[in-house]
Amino acid sequence: MEPDVVLVDLGLPDATGLEALERVRAAKELPVVVLTGLDDVAVGLEAAKSGAQDFLVKGEITEASLPRAIRLAIERVKGAELRRKLAHSDRLASIGQLAAGVAHEINNPVMFLLHNLQASGVLIRAIQREWDDLAARFPGGDAPLEKALAESEVTAHLRELVEMLDDNLSGAERIQSIARDLGSFSRVDNDTVEWVDLNEMVQSACNLAANEMRHRARLVQHLRRLPKVPAHRGRLSQVAVNLIINAVHAIPDDDPANHCISVETKFDPQRAEVSFLVTDTGVGIPREHQAKVFEPFFTTKERDRGTGLGLSLCFEIVSAHRGRVELESEVGAGTTFQVILPLETGLAPQSRDSEPSSNGEQIRGRLVFIDDDDPVRRALVRLLKPHHEVVAFGRASEAVTYLASHGADVILCDLMMPEVDGSEFYATLKRVRPSLLDALIFVSGGAVTERIRTFVDREEVVVLDKPIPKADLLAAIQKRIRKETQ
Numbered sequence: 001m002e003p004d005v006v007l008v009d010l011g012l013p014d015a016t017g018l019e020a021l022e023r024v025r026a027a028k029e030l031p032v033v034v035l036t037g038l039d040d041v042a043v044g045l046e047a048a049k050s051g052a053q054d055f056l057v058k059g060e061i062t063e064a065s066l067p068r069a070i071r072l073a074i075e076r077v078k079g080a081e082l083r084r085k086l087a088h089s090d091r092l093a094s095i096g097q098l099a100a101g102v103a104h105e106i107n108n109p110v111m112f113l114l115h116n117l118q119a120s121g122v123l124i125r126a127i128q129r130e131w132d133d134l135a136a137r138f139p140g141g142d143a144p145l146e147k148a149l150a151e152s153e154v155t156a157h158l159r160e161l162v163e164m165l166d167d168n169l170s171g172a173e174r175i176q177s178i179a180r181d182l183g184s185f186s187r188v189d190n191d192t193v194e195w196v197d198l199n200e201m202v203q204s205a206c207n208l209a210a211n212e213m214r215h216r217a218r219l220v221q222h223l224r225r226l227p228k229v230p231a232h233r234g235r236l237s238q239v240a241v242n243l244i245i246n247a248v249h250a251i252p253d254d255d256p257a258n259h260c261i262s263v264e265t266k267f268d269p270q271r272a273e274v275s276f277l278v279t280d281t282g283v284g285i286p287r288e289h290q291a292k293v294f295e296p297f298f299t300t301k302e303r304d305r306g307t308g309l310g311l312s313l314c315f316e317i318v319s320a321h322r323g324r325v326e327l328e329s330e331v332g333a334g335t336t337f338q339v340i341l342p343l344e345t346g347l348a349p350q351s352r353d354s355e356p357s358s359n360g361e362q363i364r365g366r367l368v369f370i371d372d373d374d375p376v377r378r379a380l381v382r383l384l385k386p387h388h389e390v391v392a393f394g395r396a397s398e399a400v401t402y403l404a405s406h407g408a409d410v411i412l413c414d415l416m417m418p419e420v421d422g423s424e425f426y427a428t429l430k431r432v433r434p435s436l437l438d439a440l441i442f443v444s445g446g447a448v449t450e451r452i453r454t455f456v457d458r459e460e461v462v463v464l465d466k467p468i469p470k471a472d473l474l475a476a477i478q479k480r481i482r483k484e485t486q
Contacts, residue, residue: 005031005070031073035061107445110175111467112379117169118470119382124165128158192457193347195228196236198265202276205240206263209248216251217259217280226267226274229341230349231321239314243278243337246311250282250335275340284331293327314339321345362474364388365409365481370399370425371443372417376466380412383470388477396420396428404432408439410480415444415452415463423455439480443468 034052056069131154206219213219244261251259262279285293294315318325322345329335367388371377377392384390388410393399396413397420403411411429415422422442429436442456442463456463464476 005033005073007033007035031070031077033069033073106175107466108373108376110172111445112373112375113172114169114467115379115383115470117165117172119379121162121165121169124158124162128155128162131155131158192232192453193230193349194233195349196231196233197228198226198236198274198276198341199223201233201237202240202263202265205237205244208241209244212245212248213261214256216248216253216256217261218256220260220262222262222264224265224267226265227343229274229321229343230345230347231341232317232347235317236321239317239339240276240278242311242314243339246337247278247280247282247335250280250284252282272343273340274343275338277336277338279334279336281334284333285327285329285335286331290327290329294325321347362387362478363481365477366391366407367410367412367477368393368399368403368408369412370394370396370417371414372419373414376414383473384477387474396425400425400428400432403429403436407433407436410477411436411440412477413440413442415442415456416449421452422461423452426455426459426461438483441476441480 032052033056035056052073056065202223203221206213206221210219244263247261251261259281261281262277264277264279266275266277267273268275293311295312315325318339318341321341323339323341326338326340327335328338365388367384367390369377369380369384369390369392371380371392372394374394377394381390381392391402391406391408393402396417399411399413413422413425417425420428426437426440429440440461442461443466444463445466455461462476464473
């Protein structure tokens with residue numbers, strides 16, 4: 001049975017009291033009251049530096065002073081624990097805000113890079129086909145044109161240019177994936193409940209931890225088909241990242257070829273549960289510590305490597321989803337943490353129009369596009385013009401003036417703009433042309449304020465995350481046009 005408070009006599013025969021105090025504090029952060037036979041403030045101050053919450057002089061202890069000292073010691077430790085927990089939560093929120101900001105700054109340039117690279121690839125391939133057709137019509141000869149075509153290196157240059165564009169497109173897609181993973185992690189302080197695919201969430205967590213992992217172990221994944229569950233995506237992402245990083249830190253950094261971190265997902269239809277497991281081949285957790293790993297501030301890491309809050313927060317997050325965390329570990333063999341979630345988590349996802357897949361004949365419509373980022377606006381206009389009549393604006397106020405007299409089949413609007421943001425544009429449109437609200441689609445780079453998040457949740461507007469794949473964007477536009485024509 002664990003004590004609630006420890007009384008330490010500074011005059012112990014087998015060790016000095018301060019050494020005993022330090023041993024107690026090293027084993028567990030418990031409230032400590034020091035008893036001394038010396039009426040010496042310096043001794044009390046030295047005990048306080050060593051971690052005691054209070055000290056009493058033996059000859060002056062009364063029925064009132066001892067219970068008061070014990071009560072104050074317990075309250076001080078609980079207060080310190082609460083302050084550290086709040087500070088840790090603040091750091092997590094700050095990291096989430098930073099991640100969202102970074103993702104937003106990445107998403108805008110990646111969006112126009114992707115679309116421009118895709119458009120450039122189409123143009124270059126068209127030029128390549130026309131050049132090949134021209135060369136086939138003049139296979140060789142003495143005429144100047146035929147000779148020039150035969151000696152030209154344009155075909156080789158075009159082939160190399162296509163390869164370079166494909167490599168650049170692959171690199172931009174990798175940046176897009178990184179930004180998406182950061183955006184997922186940044187939603188840790190978002191209360192929105194959505195349908196979550198654990199495979200996607202776990203894959204994002206692996207991507208975020210990849211750099212830490214590569215120098216210590218190989219990653220093995222066994223991701224099975226799973227039903228989605230209603231959950232807080234960002235919070236579950238935090239759980240997965242924490243468990244993977246813990247697994248990394250449990251493995252020495254000198255032998256990555258002989259160590260492995262396995263990430264696995266499972267579905268139990270009989271129990272109506274989904275789960276993900278993180279297994280490492282690290283040092284393992286001693287049996288006497290296994291019952292304590294989910295307690296706040298318990299850690300076996302060095303002071304600068306961990307706060308002891310990670311697993312306790314994981315436990316709280318999973319419990320909030322009606323789930324549980326199970327642990328199996330053997331010293332010298334490794335550890336497995338399994339997070340188990342019921343299909344019915346007790347959380348209600350807010351309804352959202354999903355990004356649709358559009359079939360059948362494509363309907364051409366008038367599209368108004370509003371974005372304050374010039375390269376993004378030019379790239380989207382270039383992408384959409386072959387399919388729709390596009391009118392683009394850099395300011396929402398200009399778009400409102402246009403829409404007051406012209407109308408549109410679809411309105412594509414950036415959610416975060418410096419002068420008039422998405423919520424203000426929505427309110428103005430509702431006042432000026434309320435019939436156009438159903439034509440509205442917002443796009444977002446990821447960094448939104450609490451006010452904007454509240455607006456999105458309250459109005460249940462459609463939001464597409466940048467960078468938007470071409471097929472998804474065209475399908476979403478088609479869905480809006482078809483809805484208008486029904």
